[in-house]
Amino acid sequence: MSDAPKSLLAVDVRTKKRNAAEARFKAYGLGAIIVAVLALAILITSVFGTGLSAFRQTFITIEVPLPEAKLDKSGVRDLSVMKKVTTIGYKPLLRNGLLAAIDEAGITTDLSKKDIAKLISKEAPATVRNFVLANPDAIGGSMVFDLLANGRIDGFFKDRVTMESAALDDNTSPEALKLARDLKEAGIIQTKLNWGFLFAPDASDQRPEAAGLGVAILGSLYMMIVVLVLALPIGVAASVYLEEFAPRNRLTDIIEVNISNLAAVPSIVYGILGLAIFINFMEFNQSSPLVGGLVLALMTLPTIIISTRASLKSVPPSIRDAALGIGASKMQSVFHHVLPLAAPGILTGTIIGLAQALGETAPLLLIGMVAFVREYPAAYTPDAGLFGEASTALPVQIFNWTQRADPGFVERASGAIIVLLVFLLVMNTIAIILRRKFERRW
Amino acid sequence: MSLSMSVLLAIIVSLAAYFVAPRYVLGLVDGDRRKLASLPKQFGLSAALTVLLPALAVAGVGSVIGMFGIGLPYVVIAVAMLALLYSIVQSRPDFIARNRAERLIGFVLIAASGVAILTTIGIVFSMLFEASNFFRDYHWSDFFFSTEWSPNFRGNSALGIIPLLWGTLYISFIALVFAVPIGLFAAIYLSEYASPRMRSVAKPAIEILAGIPTIVYGLFALITVGPFLRDYFASPMGLGDSASSVMTAGLVMGVMLIPFVSSLSDDIINAVPQAMRDGSFGLGATKSETIRQVVIPAALPGIVGAVLLAASRAIGETMIVVLGAGAAARLSLNPFEAMTTVTVKIVSQLTGDTDFASPETLVAFALGLTLFFITLSLNVIALVIVRKYREQYE
């Protein structure tokens, strides 16, 4: 057909052009991957860069005198009397302890006594007070405490606060930072692992150094229990019905379309549902893990149903036939044979659904979980019922901290994200291991 | 007595039935189980369900519609006890307990499937109800066509949805412009070009992006992307000095959507039969020619469906825009200006002190309803397209 047979060994101009286009196209693809991976890398570095320091905290180690005259005027260690001494009463004791330590170390400073006391966190008097109330016998002597340093001092050792920024700051001053540096050299100020971040409750706007995730983690845990208890059985039951028993008719079609749509409904809409139905109509407690769990369970249900149906579908019909063939009822064939075989897939889907629910924020904002909660919620109280006490949740706590003015809370929010990501990582790893371990090829 | 306590009691009664019924019926035949029409276990199961289901139904329905008032827990226990009596009386040796148990289980299964329908009904009615209250105070045409949004808690608010929709669509548009090409090219590269080793690294990395909660993306927008765009683009170009902007939220949302677009595209591209590719290679087409002129056109409906699903995601996304886009309702073309979205306003109108009689609060339900219908129609169209596409190659 072609007049002059072309040699295959010489690449013609057109082919060169086409190969160049091929190389460009391939480069676009590689570029896309690089952009995606880079975005992930930047995101992770940014979160870890700002958040890792939340796991370490600056503490001031001083010996605090606990004079009986100030703390227990009755002298008989009557708790009701001792409780009348508020944190304001403890404040001078801490200041005296710190001043004594400064003298002892031979450090000089131009700061007033009042400003020196500001090095200690506002949370610290409560720490000492709680200790004294728990150990009345300590009164009369003195005691060495690891007290939280003020957020600005903590920020100074984490490079968040500098001399320049301190000069413009009402809450601290360059002199205070200098003093802190001297104290650090003297070993009075130390930076240590911060367990309080994981277990302490939230703290108010002025005290980022004391803020912890204890209540939030507990609240998230309660909600996950509610989600698991509701969404897993309902999801599995619905999937079994739709996959194994439902007649192919209009109603089943509607349910199916409905489920795939529910999976794509924006999460905030579930929040509106929770607010209108569970709180306004059924009058459950606002901010309670029960309502949060109910909302998240409804949200997770489609995910669980979709993955459960997929794993039921992957069990070959021959298994069902075999059971039916020896006289088992349809119900028995499903519950004795199909469901156990599909269990790993169901479990994997459930864990992934739970992980999604754990990270979900928007609907919880609408049902009031954004409130400031310092009390650890009880799982059950006669008044509030099961999971009825006000609580907050991990992702909402993060949101909450992003809305606070003190820059110390940015570090807390990022740190909380690390905690959240670690939980998610653990859950997803378990899901992957389960899938690998039980993966069955028919 | 609280309701949860009575439900707990009902469960205990039902457990008792599970153990008592088989003993009782075995006693009737002097322990010869061959004389029973069903296995003893089936008698237990049937009795337990006969007790539990009516009790749970009464507790559930009663608490929702407020039947019996504070007497409800006692009614629940009464129902459970009566059912226990009935189930024992019914346990005769010739009673086919298996059929009864299976009928009851079937009923439970159907009820579970009904939860999905109930959820949808709950969503629609909760919003319809409050939104209709809103439209009684506030004229619908002002809501849908007014270009001003300035809520005022002393009344006389302007509550036009147009600026919110504009912000929503603008941000979603930027997100899609970013995510669709990258997601699509990433999917193409991974399925057609990448070496197995590359795939084993890049694919999980992209999947990790999908598993990251949106609050994390929100914080990323707030502390990293926003300040970066402000300092290096917006300020030098004189386009504004706000860290939260349409661009910030759009870009971060784009990153969030990459794995979504790429995994959907991956499914769709892989659904194009290999024979189609072979046909093209056999004619001397290069890989890219095959992809651009054969695979993508063949996969186009599916890809369009995927883009619509991604758009619906973007429109309904909340946390990224709450933290990244800003709160000012504005109709502007400048992508570096702070704008706001429907979802941001739903959050801001419904958190804090809310008064469910004022239009400023109720408008959130009208916004929610609008959002729901927009995303619902996008989803339905997308699902229909994708389903049609799948059938074509099955």
Place this chain on the structure above:
Amino acid sequence: MNMRDTAQTNDEISIETGAEMHMDETSKISAKDVQVHYGDNHAIKDVSVEIADKAVTAFIGPSGCGKSTFLRCLNRMNDTIDICRVAGEIKIDDEDIYDKRVDPVQLRAKVGMVFQKPNPFPKSIYDNVAYGPRIHGLANNKAELDGIVERALRRGAIWEEVKDRLDASGTGLSGGQQQRLCIARAIATEPQVLLMDEPCSALDPIATAQVEELIDELRKSYCVVIVTHSMQQAARVSQQTAFFHLGNLVEFGETDKIFTNPEDPRTESYISGRIG
């Protein structure tokens, strides 16, 4: 080239192959000691063969014998499979097609291929045929392209059936029509060799007859290599036949001779229906 060596290295039994009698004829494709590995699986062992121009050569043999694999080596379609490795020498017009300088894209324009299952693109009939000429830049304008498409469809013996609906989708045709469309599509890039991988296995007898007629017609202009399951088909359409078994080329020669008087006992067994 020496077929005897090949056969001897593979088998204890020394056999005479019929290939030698074509040595002086102009051969279009010449393969020497070709080995193909799929991962650890040695799929083609020491195959050497000379394929004549302007003739139909049939590859026959039981399933999994390597005949399709070998066919796909001839236009380097195996390149698209990651785990596939090809060794040995395959020359077309005396040029080694596995030479580093050879662009497989250019090669495939010269060596067209038709597949087992008709695989028209989900495009119009016109665009299906015009696809190849477009990517290879064979037409300068629409009129030329129209000419190429019409010529190809005529040679593919399908023009009369589709000329009034060139804009209709190629996937809407019947199976036989689809396969002839695919052949027309392959012809449109003006190849010199046409490889056909069981082109009739998905077709009914009437469509098969039409395609076979077409193959016979194409023989006048092209070097056609066809893989087939059906011995009757090989006998009907081909002039030469190669019998593959377990990755070895067992026997190669005039079709008439292979079917009436095979030299290798395995060929005889296959033809008489004992293996396969």
